[in-house]
Amino acid sequence: MKNFISLKDLPNFDECIKQAMEFKKNPFSYKHIGEGKTIGMLFFNPSLRTRLSTQLAAQNLGLKTMIMNFTNEAWALEFDDGVEMRGIRSEHVKEAAAVVSQYCDMIAIRAFASLTNKDQDESEIVLKSFSKYSNKPIINMESATSHPFQAIADAMTIKENITPHKPKIVLTWAPHPKALPHAVGNSFTRMIDYFDANYVITQPKGYELDKRITKNATVTYDQEKALEDADFVYAKNWASYSQYGKILRTDKKWMLTKDKMSLTNNAKFMHCLPIRRNIVVTDDVLDNENSLVIEQANNRTFAAQSVLKTLLDNG
Amino acid sequence: MKNFISLKDLPNFDECIKQAMEFKKNPFSYKHIGEGKTIGMLFFNPSLRTRLSTQLAAQNLGLKTMIMNFTNEAWALEFDDGVEMRGIRSEHVKEAAAVVSQYCDMIAIRAFASLTNKDQDESEIVLKSFSKYSNKPIINMESATSHPFQAIADAMTIKENITPHKPKIVLTWAPHPKALPHAVGNSFTRMIDYFDANYVITQPKGYELDKRITKNATVTYDQEKALEDADFVYAKNWASYSQYGKILRTDKKWMLTKDKMSLTNNAKFMHCLPIRRNIVVTDDVLDNENSLVIEQANNRTFAAQSVLKTLLDNG
């Protein structure tokens, strides 16, 4: 693969998961493969798990890391073509991407959705611009519309806890005080396509995800019905997609509780973190032994390591 | 030792100092001991000496470093249990600590006192929360109430300049325009317990340190009397402890001057830095050949290296 922008860039999803699982057992099995090479990690947004796990994954492969918080350490970037650059944006991505790609052997980028401009977000302007003007692989560390590292880690976590029967996997919308992007919900949904699962998405009216992405899922407005006999419950907030970026309700009716979890088949609980306790989910669900959230985060390292290894194999 | 939160966590103080002194002579004597391991360094506050010296110490031992300015690079942390996380704190330390401890083999943390909430500061909520939810060693890079790396470096510096007679060591309060924590004064005082010294603390009324910590020291309000025949004078500001976090006086009467130093036994001058010139101390004292402040800072590297080595030996 040239770039890793979304799951469909992977040459083979199952091989990627298998490689990630092997790295989890032996993180240093390819510790010299990246020697003499450097990954640039560019952050346009905060990051805890992604930053540390991707850095660790790179170091496990012998890569050097150069990390830049673009928003306060470098120059504000212009992405539009043909403009008179008179404002605060003092460098065009055309130069920035071409330049950085000379210093790095691969470039990983985190750039969240604006949630104000749907077209711009869906065009993935940051990642697309960098991949257009860079001659090195571009790696998605969460973009406007997808978070494929998270999805690979989630796939690993499901496999590690897979049921003997065809699993019922439920993605449920949950409340949140801030407007959040659709990236995690999108990538989780796309990832489930690789599983033989009964996949149900549930959300309140107005919070439906992009129908092009959810076309293979059962979508319902009845959260309790959705949770019945679930084996895995993934909770996640996102802002409205149809009324793009809007928060349509602020009540706690959709918060995931122990009572709701009792409807499931003793389901495992999943979330990508960070998570707001007693808003998205109650303490007793999150602190329950069925919660996989810490292991999901752990698997982030090996998900990234598997992808970086594949890119190094190509290069 | 499991964690390094305070001096009393050290299995053997004298061995720690001895090891630090050896690292000062040969920084690379254990340059492979940390190979394949990573230290996470988390900063909730500014840092110059601590950041660079701890990073250097880690690198001297072959450790990889991952550094994060928590306040602007990651998510604001919630430390209280059972709360509805509706505000700006978007991640609970319970998840953050558990997650980071999966990526790192040890976690070093800098988290100053708030100076607004004595109980919370004394509970060391940041370090204690991380050590509770992490399964890897937690290392104190200055907490609300203590700064043990500084104390070890100070002990090295005193040993390097020790008098043939039982030394008189004086810790004197000094003025400062801002309210500062008690961490350095506390740890210096605890450290002196390991020395055979005549230890005197002097400060104005209302600036007494925690009496549980100063119980073995002579405490006086007479700065000039305290300085008489001193062999070492450590100047440091701290806010009031009894009127917690308050600044009670703004005059310069307690500034350390050449005249005051002339009362001593040609004493060495010590301070942890950063220091405000001509507020805490006059230029002529700080620039005098008897000033040890630069060497104290130098010893920070080897103090940290000795502690990290001990933690690596355990792991």
Add this chain to the structure above:
Amino acid sequence: MKNFISLKDLPNFDECIKQAMEFKKNPFSYKHIGEGKTIGMLFFNPSLRTRLSTQLAAQNLGLKTMIMNFTNEAWALEFDDGVEMRGIRSEHVKEAAAVVSQYCDMIAIRAFASLTNKDQDESEIVLKSFSKYSNKPIINMESATSHPFQAIADAMTIKENITPHKPKIVLTWAPHPKALPHAVGNSFTRMIDYFDANYVITQPKGYELDKRITKNATVTYDQEKALEDADFVYAKNWASYSQYGKILRTDKKWMLTKDKMSLTNNAKFMHCLPIRRNIVVTDDVLDNENSLVIEQANNRTFAAQSVLKTLLDNG
């Protein structure tokens, strides 16, 4: 050389360029020379190219890097002597420089001109203070009045594109919405002294560079005349030097356009980046195959690597 503050510190300019060219062909030819040594990189201003290229150069030589954004990660520095440090500047450079130089084997610093205080800028207070109080080499990553890494990279780029005849090299002022320093214009001009070239500087009235620096150049107010038969055109904005730091005009008359470039001898276009499109230069000049800006940025790595290698040879 003890420090690398300006081009004249180089023991031999031609050897420096030659070494840089060799590193471009084989970046890892001295990959062990910096082992066990550490470069501290201190930033008082934003940086993209300088930060990444200097870090990469250091890593190519086996140096460890410690990077600090001084303005938000450490303490605000005081540079004046004898002051009562009562304000926001909590540490004097005297201590900071002495301390950092104990942790690092060399210290690279970026500290832009204030453009408000000509005397202070020309005294290069940041770099001079650090070199006064540090006992390790100080390296200029763009100071108030010069940017020698950029000049070396520019020299490499000119050599790579040198004409068979004595080249005409033109430095032209260009518009910009913000007041910018003179560092790049100064260092480019000083660098041209090492070339056998016809060197012309053109700028509007009031924008003349320091005459001490431009004494060997032909200086003209006629941009079109200057561009005639040029082989290299370097565009750059700077604020007024005589009316120090002021912006004297805001029109676009001096923007470099395709029409103006048609006056040249099919000249190569150069700029240090970041560049504001359609303000400094039109898209069609910047995107033309004659533009060398991306290669200039590429050469920054090898310029820095050559200088670091020379400093390591000395140490």
